[in-house]
Amino acid sequence: MTAVSSRDVVLRADALAKTFRLGFFRRRVEAVKDVSLEVHRGEIFGFLGPNGAGKTTTLKMLMGLIFPTAGRAEVLGLPVPSLSAKRRLGYLPESPYFYDYLTPEEFLDFIGALCALPSAERRARADQLIARVGLDHARGRPLRKFSKGMLQRIGIAQALMADPELVILDEPMTGLDPLGRKEVRDLILELRKEGKTIFFSTHILPDVEMTCDRVAIVIGGRLRSVGPLGDLLSARLLSTEVILRPPATGLAMMSIPPGARQYAAGDRAVGLELPETADVDAFLRLALGAGASVLSVSPRRESLEDLFVREAQLASAGSGAAGAAAARAAS
C-alpha cells in the first residue's frame, strides 16, 4: 500500500472502543473493540459487517452521538466531536426519520440554518439538492407522505446541505428497491467525481464491489481487514465453471475430473464446476474430441462474499460465542 500523507487522511479512528453496561446487573457488552482505520481524500470507503457487527455504533462515535470508552477520532485533523469537524462532514443516519410535518424545502432550510448557512444560500442550496435527488415532484408535500426511498433521498440531500468534504452514510441502500440502490450508487460515484470522500456502512456486498476503492470488514465489534478490495481478495483460483452441450452419447466418454459438481444449465446444456486441482485444458480437449459443444468457461476467484464468510468464520473460531453475543447486543 502506498504511503498517504497526513493531509490526505480525511477520517482517522484510533483504537476506538465502546463498552455498554446493560440491564439491572450492568452487564458489560463490548460493542466495538479497538477499531483503527484511515479514510483517504477522494476515496469511497466501504465499512462492511453483518447486522450487529458494531458498524452503526462506530459511526455514532464518529458523529459524537455515542462517547467512546477508549480511543479517539479525527476528521480532517480536527477532533471528533467538535463543531469545526462537524461543519465539514455530512451524515445520513441508518433508517432516517425526519420531522414529518415539514416539507422538503422547510426541512432543508432548517438543516441549512443548523449549518449556519445564510438564508438566501439555504434556499438556493435546498432547491438544487431537491432537484439533484429527484424529489422535484414532491415539493410542498409533508415528509410524512414520503415513501422509504424518498426519505432516503431527502436524507442524502440533508447530508449534502453544507457541501461537506466528507460524506458519511449509514446503510444508505437499505430498504431501497434495485432501481433506488442503483441511483444511490450512481450518486456516490458522482460525489467522488466532485472530489468528496465517501465513507459508508453496508452489509449489501454487491454495492461495495461496484463502488468502493477500499473496504474495512468489522465482525463482532473488531476490525478484521482493511484495504483495497484487490489486495484483500485472494487471487487464487477457486474453481472453473464449464458449461457445455454434451454429445448424443452423453457425458460418459468425457472422463469428468474427480470432485467436479454437475448441474443442469438449461436447453440441454450441462454445467460443471471443476475443482481448482482439475486439468481444465485436458478436460476441454477430451470434451471437444467427444463431440461436445463448449458454451462457456469461467474461472472463479474469491469474491467479496467469500472473503466476508471467511472472515466471519475466522472471527467465530477465534472468539467463539462471546463475540456473537456482543455483536447481537451491539445491534
Add this chain to the structure above:
Amino acid sequence: MSVAPAAVTGKPQALAPGGFMAGTVAVAAIARNTFREAARNKILYSLLFFAILLIFSALALGELSLNEEVRMTRDLGLFGVDVFSVLIAIFVGVNLLYKELDLKTVYTILPKPIARWQFVLGKWLGMLVTLALQIAVMGGVLALVTVAQGAPLDAAILKALWLLFVNVTVVTSVAILFSSFSSPFLSGFFSLGVFIVGRSVPDIRLVTARVGGSVGRAVDFVSYLVPNLHLFYPSGAIVGARQVSIHGQFVGAGYLASVTAYGAGYSLLVLGLAIWIFRRRDFV
C-alpha cells in the same frame, strides 16, 4: 437520482462554526422548528379550544351571580388560562426531548455543527414562544369578554397573565429536566407533582412550622427545593402587608420584577441541570 443535471456547485458560505452568530442562528432554527411542530399539533388546538370554552362559560355562570359577572369571568378565566397553560407546558415539555430520541430525529440533528446545549436551549425557547402565544390568545379572549361585560381593561389582567407565563416557564423547565432522563409518563407525573407541591408551598411551610421536629424540618427543606409557584398566582395572598386581588389592588412592578427574576433564575438552573444530563448521554 444521480442523473439529474442540477449538480450543486460552489462552496456555500457558512458563518464560522462555534461563533456567536452561527450559534444564535442554530438555536433560533431549533426554536422555530419546535414552535412550528407545536403549531401543527392538533392536540394543542383542542386544549386551547377548551380553555376558550371555559372563558366563555364564565359568561353564563356570571349571569347566575348578582352583579358579579366581571369578577366571575376574571376568576374563572384566569383559572382556565392557568390550568390549560400548565397542562400544555407539561404535555409538550415532557415530550420535547423524548420525542427527538424516540423518533431518532436527534441522530440527524446532533451531527450538525451545533452543540448539545444549543439544541436543548433551542427546544426550550421554542416551547416558551409557543406558550407565550397560547397565553396571549387565551388572555386576549378573556380581556375581550370582560370588556364586553362593561369592565375597563386594566393592567391587573396583563400582570396576572405575565405571572402565569413566568409560571409555565418554570414548569416547562422542570418538565424538560425530568424528560432528559425518564419516560414521558413518569416525567409528566413528576412535573405535575412539582406543580401541585409548588403551588402549595406557603401552606406546606405553615404546616411544617407547626409540626416542627426533624420531619417538619425535612419537609420544610424540600419546600425550598421545589419552585414556589404560589408566587405566580398571588391573587388573594398577602403581599407587602396587604392583601392583593385581581379585582382591586394587584401587585406592583417591584413584585413583578422580583418574582420574574426568581422564576428566570430557577428555570435557568433547572435547564442547566437538564443540559448537563443531556450532554452526558449516549444516543444508542
